[in-house]
Amino acid sequence: MDAAYDDSRTATARSSGLGRRWRTTWRQGVVREYRLVAGLLLVTLAIVAAVVALPDKFPFTALMVPLLVGSLLLGPRQLEWFVIGVLVALMVTLLAQETITTRVVGATAVQLLMGFIVLLASFRRARLGVGGAMGESMLVDLRDRILNQGGIPTLPYGWHVESALRSAGGTPFAGDFLVATQPTGDERLEVVVVDVSGKGEQAGTRAMQLSGAFGGLLGALPPDQFLPAANDYLLRQDWDEGFATAVHLSLDLTTGGYEIRTAGHPPAVHRASGSGRWSVLGSEGPVLGLLADATFSCVRGVLGRGDAVLLYTDGMVEEPRRDIELGIDRMLGEAESLLRGDFTGAAGRLVDALGSPNDDRAMLVVNRA
Structure with missing residues (x-):
C-alpha cells in the first residue's frame, strides 16, 4: 500500500x-x-x-x-x-x-x-x-515527426536497412511514409510502408495522422493483427478519401525469418544471393479503409547471408499507360545493376533512378550481410 x-x-x-x-x-x-x-x-x-x-x-x-x-x-x-x-x-x-x-x-x-x-x-x-511563422513551424515539426518515425532503430551486427522518400514535385510533404520499430525485448524488426490516397500536400495531412496511429499499433500488436487494426482505424475516420495501401514486414533478426503482408499494395521482392535471382512475394489483401473484417494473406521466407528484400510504393513502378508488372520488371533490372554487391545508399539510388517525379515515392531496402 x-x-x-x-x-x-x-x-x-x-x-x-x-x-x-x-x-x-x-x-x-x-x-x-x-x-x-x-x-x-x-x-x-x-x-x-x-x-x-x-x-x-x-x-x-x-x-x-x-x-x-x-x-x-x-x-x-x-x-x-x-x-x-x-x-x-x-x-x-x-x-x-x-x-x-x-x-x-x-x-x-x-x-x-x-x-x-x-x-x-x-x-x-x-x-x-x-501566426504565420508559428503555423509554419508547427507544420515543419509535424513533418519532422513523420520522418523521425521512419527512422530505422539500431540493429544487430550483420543487418543493413535503409530507406528513402521523395514527394511529388519535391514538396516537403508526402502521402507516402514508413514507420519502423523494434519492440522492447524482442529480436524483431517491424516495418510498414504506407501510401495514402492522393499525393504531395493533398495527402500530407492524412499521412501525418496515420503515421502516429500506425506507429502506436505497429509496436503494440502481434504481426498478424497489425493490418486488421489499421484497417479498422481508417474505417472509423470516415474520410472522403480515407483509404491507403500498405506493406508490412516482420523480420526475425536472429534467424532471418520474415513475414510479409500487403493491403492493396505492390508486392515486396526478395533477392537470393546464391542464385542472384529476384522473386516477387505475392501476398494479397484489400486496400485499407474500404472493407470491414478484411483478411490479409501472409508470405513467409528466410533472409540468408547476402539476401535482400525491397519494399516500395506504387510511385516506383507505376507510370501512365504502362502495366505495373512491367514497372516491377524495370525496377528489378535497375536494382540488379545498381545494387550488385553493394547495398550502401541503395534506397536513395533506386528512388532517384526510378519512378515519376510527379508522384510520391518511397523505398525500403533490407539486406543481411
Missing part, C-alpha cells in the same frame, strides 16, 4: 510539474507576443512622426514595413487590431501631405489594398489560432 501511495504521489508531482511548465511556457509566449505588438506600434508611431515632420522627405509608404512584419509574426487576434491601427496611421500621414497628387492617391490605394489582404489572411489564420 505504501508503494502504491508513493507511486500516486510521484505521478501527482510529475503532473503538477508538467502543468507548471506548460503554464510558464504559455505565459512566456503571451509576454513575447505583446512585446512584439508594442515594438511594432512604436515603429509605426515613429514612422508617422517622421512623415508629419518631414512630409516631402520621408515616404509614408514606409508604413508597409511594420504591416508586413506583423503579418508574419503576429497571431490572428493581435494582427486584426494592428492592421486597423496601421490604416489609421496611414490616414494621419495622408493628411500631413502638402499636396495630394495622383501618385499619392495611387500609393494610398495600394497600401489600403495590402492592409485588406493582410486582414483577410488574419481571418483565415483564426481557424488555426497562431
